[in-house]
Amino acid sequence: MSDLLERLRGRGWRMTAQRRVVAEVLDGDHVHLTADEVHARAVVRLPEISRATVYNTLGEMVSLGEVIEVSTDRRAKRYDPNAHRPHHHLVCASCGTIRDVHPAGDPMADLPSDERFGFTVSDVEVTYRGICPGCAATG
Amino acid sequence: MSDLLERLRGRGWRMTAQRRVVAEVLDGDHVHLTADEVHARAVVRLPEISRATVYNTLGEMVSLGEVIEVSTDRRAKRYDPNAHRPHHHLVCASCGTIRDVHPAGDPMADLPSDERFGFTVSDVEVTYRGICPGCAATG
DNA sequence: TCCTACAATGGACTAAGTCCAAGTCAAGTG
């Protein structure tokens, strides 16, 4: 059922009720949840799960490369189970909605070597900002 | 002397010792300082300037479009007086050094309209990450 | 079934920033 859970199991993770619930919440239909949103949903299934455990578990998933941390604003980090299909993000400046986007072209290739200052560049992150249709409609 | 200060004066800002010092510090040879770094440098010239005033002043400069906030990590925001030459940033994942970069091409044009989900996209922010020559040398 | 290393817990702690009521002062007016 849960792809994410399967991948984690396959890596020899010790399986606990807490970890299972966090993986299931994260791999549900909502994406880009904050740690506290994950916690709130997890508590429904497992009432006494702690905030610390949610943070620990999310952190481990990130270290394993199974989940990505997204920081589009300076509020809470968001956790993205879509770690195996590279993408960028489009954010509504008004309501904070985040959509996955797949721009054409490779921004890495757009950085000429005389603009790299000797760095070994390994990653590029692109954030588009604008106003979503909902927010545009309601002024 | 200070370009930034001139621009602010030209906008009818009430000029105080605190604002002058913050503008001068920010427009000095260092770029991408945090609010606390600005405060530390400001205190040298004006010992009793408060942290609150530094935050207020930086925030106003940002509202006026004379300074840009840069958030390349989840630590403190950095303040960039280079607001009139659009650019992106290259960050060392090891030591945090930030360099201004000017990639070729327009990443905005790389986002096809069927990937815009009805958003009015107004801005794009690109962050390159890698290892700087200094960090590469020292392991 | 028992053991133990790994995991969970809750509460204290931190970093970065915001908010506020009270005091101060820049700059316009006469």
Added chain:
DNA sequence: CACTTGACTTGGACTTAGTCCATTGTAGGA
């Protein structure tokens, strides 16, 4: 120059998001 006043400054309390840690619990192997 002296006066006035709304804008600016201040220190400290508060907030948010997250980390740390000593203690307690438990998954999974022997």
